[in-house]
Amino acid sequence: MGKEDIEDIKEEGQQDGGQAMLSVEHLVKRFGTETILDDISFRVNPGEVLVIVGPSGCGKSTLLRCINALEDVQGGKILLNGLPVAEGGRKSPSVGTKIGMVFQSYDLFPHLNVIDNITLAPCKVLKKKRFLVEAEARELLKRVGLEGKEKSYPRELSGGQKQRVAIVRAMCMHPEILLLDEITAALDPEMVREVLEVVLDLARQGMTMLIVTHEMSFARAIATKVMMISDGHVVEEGTPEEFFTAPKTARARQFLNTFTYESVR
Amino acid sequence: MNFEVIREYLPLYQEAAVLTVKLGVLGIIFALLIGLACALVQYYKVPVIRRIVAAYIEISRNTPLMIQLFFIYYGLPKIGIRTSPEVCGVAGLAFLGGSYMAEAFRSGLNSVEAIQTESAFSLGMNRVQAFFYVILPQAAATSMPPVVANVIFLLKETSIFSAVSLMDLMFTAKDLMGIYHDTTECLFLLVVFYLIILLPVSILGSLLERRLRYAGFGA
Secondary structure: OOHHHHHHHHHHHHHOOOOOOEEEEEEEEEEOOEEEEEEEEEEEOOOOEEEEEOOOOOOHHHHHHHHOOOOOOOEEEEEEOOEEOEEOOEEOOOOOOOEEEEOOOOOOOOOOOHHHHHHHHHHHOOOOOHHHHHHHHHHHHHHOOOOOOOOOOHHHOOHHHHHHHHHHHHHOOOOOEEEEEOOOOOOOHHHHHHHHHHHHHHHHOOOEEEEEOOOHHHHHHHOOEEEEEEOOEEEEEEOHHHHHHOOOOHHHHHHHHOOOOHHHO | OOHHHHHHHHHHHHHHHHHHHHHHHHHHHHHHHHHHHHHHHHHOOOOOHHHHHHHHHHHHHOOOHHHHHHHHHHHHHHOOOOOOHHHHHHHHHHHHHHHHHHHHHHHHHHHOOHHHHHHHHHOOOOHHHHHHHHHHHHHHHHHHHHHHHHHHHHHHHHHHHHHHOOOOHHHHHHHHHHHHOOHHHHHHHHHHHHHHHHHHHHHHHHHHHHHHHHHOOOO
16 A cells, blocks of 8 residues: 555545544455455544444454454454554554453463463563563563462463453553453353453553454443444444434344343243 | 393493484474474475475385484485485484474464454554464464374484494494393383483473463463
């Protein structure tokens, strides 16, 4: 992509009245002949928390993976601050560490203890001084209630503790946007709560986030915007109030009904 | 058992043991390098080269070291490459060991889940950083037991070196038995010397395995 093209894109973004941090335009993703995401477009502004909901297998996680350049895309554009996130199938250097991601399965490095898990990337990628990163990491660990766990290995932690470490690890890279991919799906209810408290705290600090979740009450509490995807299409988009109290589409109503049990009583 | 004979033979065995260890260690170092290179080619699915590597592994693992040594010792001079028996021994061991080490390293690399690489990428690491800081340490821990087993196996295989007239332990024992017929003493010394070489390796190996296991994970 030439410099002029990039300028064009930047202008386009500004014309649409957006200082959009992330913009996804007509994204198409296929695995072989199967289309997973079909013509997905949306924007995320700084400080916004976009919650993506939808039935399993609808392409939510794939969407996050595309944004994080872990998947190649077959059509459309994904831009962060006006610049494409992927170049030649890999994360582009200009985007580098600006996108952080936490996965559903615990993705901590099992051979490193908590503090080394957190400090590895800031030290090696951002070339920061270890003692500085470590001080920051300790501060953040304290904040998420994991003081004293610095020397523990991932296998010694509960699922909820691991996910909190994973969040701290992502935050120590100071991303501009954080992608959370069903981070509580493998946890039991109490642990879900402790992890979601941490995410709510991040939202209060103004962190821009893209969250895929099945926790509807959490989605409602944290979202500034909700988007529902079904069969690779955006079915509905709106404020949490609109979406949860008065969904416009039949598909969204049907989906939200699966979370209540009044109809089966 | 005649201890006088044993005392007399001891220096010969010592000399042979030094040769065995020297060639064995050299062969194993090359085997490790070849193995790592082959495992990386297969792990990163390098086109074309991975087919060559696969063919090499099959040939190397499915032919006896004796035959491989004969090829190197008698075959190479026919195409104009002349080497010493020592080089042949090391080359043979490296050729055989390379494939075994490749399989050991590959199983280690494959045991590291894809999500590990992805989360390394998500933290901004490039391929090289992800490999050295995240994949390799985990793969090494898994690979350690088979690698140690291979090292012991290759050290034992050096007993074939006598086939290309290298004065190793086996050669010395056979030689002395042929001349003086002190079978009991010669074989006793042979067993003792192999044990002296191999037992420390074995013990060191299990210590290393345990250390890697407890230091990290899975224990």
